Amino acid sequence: MNKIDFSGTKSFTSTRNACALCAPLGATLAFRGIENCIPLVHGSQGCSTYIRRYIISHFREPVDIASSNFSEESAVFGGSENLKTALDNVIRQYHPSMVGVASTCLSETIGDDVPMALREYSASGRGDGVPVVQVSTPSYRGTHAEGFRGAVRSAVESIAKGGTSDGSINFFPPIISPEDLRHLKDILKDFGINGTVLPDYSESMDGGAWENYYKLPAGGTPVKAILNMGRASASIDIGLCVTAPLSAGRFLSEKFGHVFYSTGLPLGIEACDAFFRILSELSGNPVPEKYLKERGRLADAYIDAHKYLAGKRAVVYGEPDLATGIAQFIEETGVKTVLCATGSRGMSAGFSSSLPQIDGVKCALADDADFTTMLELCRDLKPDMVIGSSKGFYLSKNLGIPLIRAGFPVHDRFGGQRLMHFGYQGTQQFFDRIVNAVMEYNQNSNSIGYSYI
C-alpha cells in the first residue's frame, strides 16, 4: 500500500474541486436523525441556507435548519444574543423535543463561547426546558464526516443517562442512506435485538406524502431513547475510522461500563459476516435463515459476475468509513482499488489502517484529497471505473469511464436516498450497480450494438 500524504507533500496548496463538505452539514444531518429535533446553525444565515439546499438536493425532502443570522455587528461583538433570540423563536415555532446547535467558521473564529451562552440561556429560565445540544463544527477543523460523528457524540454526552441495564444495544452508523438505516433496523428486529440507532433519519429524510402538515417530518431516534443509551448492554460503532474523541460508542461504554464493539461498515461479505457475528453473539440468536440466503445469493452473484469485473481497476472516494468499506467490498469481487481517497483529514488514522492489504496492485491511499489531484493521479493509475458521490462525475467525464454513484451527495441521479450500502442485501444492490455499469460501458463502446452480452 502506497500512502500518499497529501497534507505534507502534495504538490498543490489549494484545494481544487473538493472531495468534502463542511462540518456543520454533517452535524445538521445527524441532528435530523433525532426525533422532532431542529438543527440550528450558529453563524451567518448563508451557512444554513447552503447546507439546507445541499442536503435537500440529495434527499428531496423538507429540511428545516434554523440560523442565528449573524450580522456584521454580531461578528464583531459576539453572537450569543442572536443565539438566544434564535432559540426563543425556534422553540416557540417548532415545539421541538431537542435543538441541535452546530457552530460555524464564523462563530468559532470570533471565539463565541456557545456552552456559556447556553448555560446563561437555561439559567434565565428561557427555552421551556427543551434540551439544547451543541457541537463545535468549524469547517477549518473537519469535514462533514467529522461533523456528523461529532454531533452524535455531543448528543449522547449531554443526554444519555445511566441506570439498570435494559439489555438494549446502541448502534452508531456512519453517513449511510435512509434505505440502509431501514435495512439495519429490519436486521435488528429479525435478530430480536432491542437496538437504538443514532442517528436514524430513515423516515425523516425519506418519508411519504403528507395528509396533515408537520412542522418537522416524523421519524428519528427519540430523545428518550438517547437518554436510555447509558442503560444499554453494548455500544457498537459502525465504521472503523471514527477516532476516539468522536466516538459515541466508546464514550458510552467508558462512562457506563458496558461492552464496546467497533466494526467496519457491513459492506462486502467479510465485513457483513463480522457484523452479523456480533449481532448473533449479542442476541444469542443464530443468524436468521433469511440472511444466510442473502449471503448465498451474494456469493453466487460474485461468481457469476466475476468474468465482468475481475482485474478491473477502480478509484474510490468518500467519507473515510464509506470509502474504505467500498474498497474492502470490491476487493472481494476481483476489482482492484487503485486509489482510495477521502477529503477528510481528521479521521485519516483509521482510514489508513482499515484499508485492506491488496495483493499485487499498489493502492494509493489519499486523505485530504481533492478531485483534481485524483484526476492527475488517474493518468498513471488508469482506472476502469469511479465509485462515489455525484461530485466524481468530474473524474468520470474526464477519464471517459463509468461513475457508479454511492454515498452523499447524489444529485445527478434520482433516488440517492434509497441507494444501499449496508448488509448482504445492500452489498447485492451495490454489486449489481457496479456490474451493470461495466456491462453498459462495454455495450455502448462497441459499435455493433450487441443486446446479449
Place this chain on the structure above:
Amino acid sequence: MIKAELKSFSNISAEKVKDSILNRYPAKVARKRGKQIIINRVENGDQVPEILANSRTIPGILTMRGCAYAGCKGVVLGPTRDILQITHGPIGCGFYSWLTRRNQTRPETLSDANYMTYALSTDLQEDEIIFGGEKKLKKAIEEAIALFNPKAIGIFSTCPVGLIGDDVHAVAREMEEKYPEVNIFGFSCEGYKGVSQSAGHHVANNKVFTDVVGQLEMRKEGKYIVNILGEYNIGGDAFEIERIMELCGFTLHSTFSGNSVYEEFASAHNADLNVVMCHRSINYMAEMMEKKYGIPWFKVNFVGAEATAKSLRKMAVYFGDAELIERVESVIAAEMENVLKVQGEIRPRCEGKKAMLFVGGSRAHHYQELFTEIGMETLSAGYEFAHRDDYEGRKVIPGIVVDADTRNIEELTVTPDEKRYNPRKKNDEMQKLESAGFTFNDYNGMMTEMKDNSLIIDDLNHYETEILIEKYKPDIFCAGIKEKYVVQKGGIPMKQLHSYDYSGPYAGFIGAVNFYREIDRMVNTKIFSLVKAPWQESPELTGSYVWNK
C-alpha cells in the same frame, strides 16, 4: 393543512390572512413583519403602500435568504466563463457554490477557457485561522496562474477572512505586480455583511466596475451595440436572448454575466446602451456606467413573450433606425406565431388557476408575465432579497432609509471619465424620446403591476408559507429548492424559479413556450390523486383536495 376549504381569490380577505399570520407572532416580531406584509393597492397609476424590505431577518425564523458571499461569488461572478475564481476560506463555501446555480456556458471552441466546472478554494485550516491565510492565498493564486494562465482571477472572501485580518485586496495588488498580465482583484463579500445576498451583489458590482470595466478598448462590430446587465444564464436563458438579439440585428457586446468572458466585461464601456434584466442585482453597475461613460440604461424583461416583444421594441426605438424597428417587428411577428399557437392550446387548461411566487429580487415579478399569458392569476408574491425600489419603483429611492447594514457596503462616488465620457444621446435627443413617453433609468417595481388586495410579502419564511397555502390553496407555488419539498408534501405543485427544476430556458419566445408547457404539466397532473390509498378513509375531510378541482 390539506383539509380543504376551497375559496376563490376574490372571496379571501387579504386582511384576514395577514392577521392570522401576525396573530401568532410575539408583539415585537409582529410589528416588524406587519411592515413587510402589505396588502396591495395601486392608486394614481403607480402609487403603492410602503413596504419594509432589505431588513435583517430575525434569528431563528427560517428564511429563504443566503449571504453576501452567495450574492457575490454565486450570483454575479459565478456565471462568467473565464475569470478564475478562488474562494478564500474554509472548504464549505467553495464547495456549495460549485456549479450549484446551473449557470450555463458555451465556449466558442473546445480550447477556450471555461472554468465553470472548477472550484478552487484555499481550504483554510485551523493554523491559518490563527496565523493568517494570506500566504496560502498567494500560493493558490500562483498555482492557478501556473495551471490555467487566466486573464483574470477573482478572490472571494468567506466569513473568517475579514475577522482574521487577511487583506485580500493587498494580496491581489501584490500578486498583480508579480504577474502583470493577469488582472487580479478581491471581493470583501464575507457572509455576515448586509442582510442577504443583496449585499454581495453590490460588492461584486463595485469591484467589477473599478477593476474590470474600462480595462480594454475593444468594440464589437455592428450598428446597435448593447450590454445586457443582470442576466445569469440559468437554464440557458442567455442563449435564447442571444439568439433573439442576433435575429433582430442587435450586437450583444456583453452579458453581465451569463456565458460572458473577461474581455467583454473589460470593454463593456464601449457599448451604446445598457439594458437591465435583474434590476436588484445590477442596477448599481448601470448607474455607474452611465455616470462614468455616458451610457444610458433602461429596464427590460425577457421573461414572457409579450414582455420580450415590448423590450425589443423599446430597444429599437432607442436606436431610432426605421430599418431596425421594422426588422424587430418582423422577428416578433415570426416568433409570436408559435407562441400564440401553444398559448391557444394550453390556456384553456390553465385559465383561472392561481399562482404564488416568492423568489429572488426580480423573478417574482418577471414570472407573473408568463402566468398571465396562459390565463393564470398571481395571488401573492414577494422577494427574497429585494429593496423597496423593486417593490414600489425607483421613485422611492430618495426616501429609502439607509440603515447600518446597508451603510457597511461601500457606495462608490463616480464622476465622468475625463477622456471616455461620451453621452450616447444628446440632451435634445433624450428629451425628444422622453416627451414621447420613453423612460430611462426606470423600474416601476412589482407592486404597481399587481392587483389590488394581492398580498405582498418580503422575506417570506417557512411558517408564513404554511399559512398562505392553507388559506389560499394556490394551484402552483414558485420559490426555490428549500421550499420545494415541504410545499409538495402538502399537495401543491412547486416550481423552482432559481434552478428551474433543472430545465429551461424560460426567457424569450422559445422560453415562454417551454414555461407554458411546464406549468400545464404541473397544474394538470393526476399524480397527487394517487397520494392516498383508496382504503384510507379520512372522515374529517370537509372538502376535496386542491388537485382534484
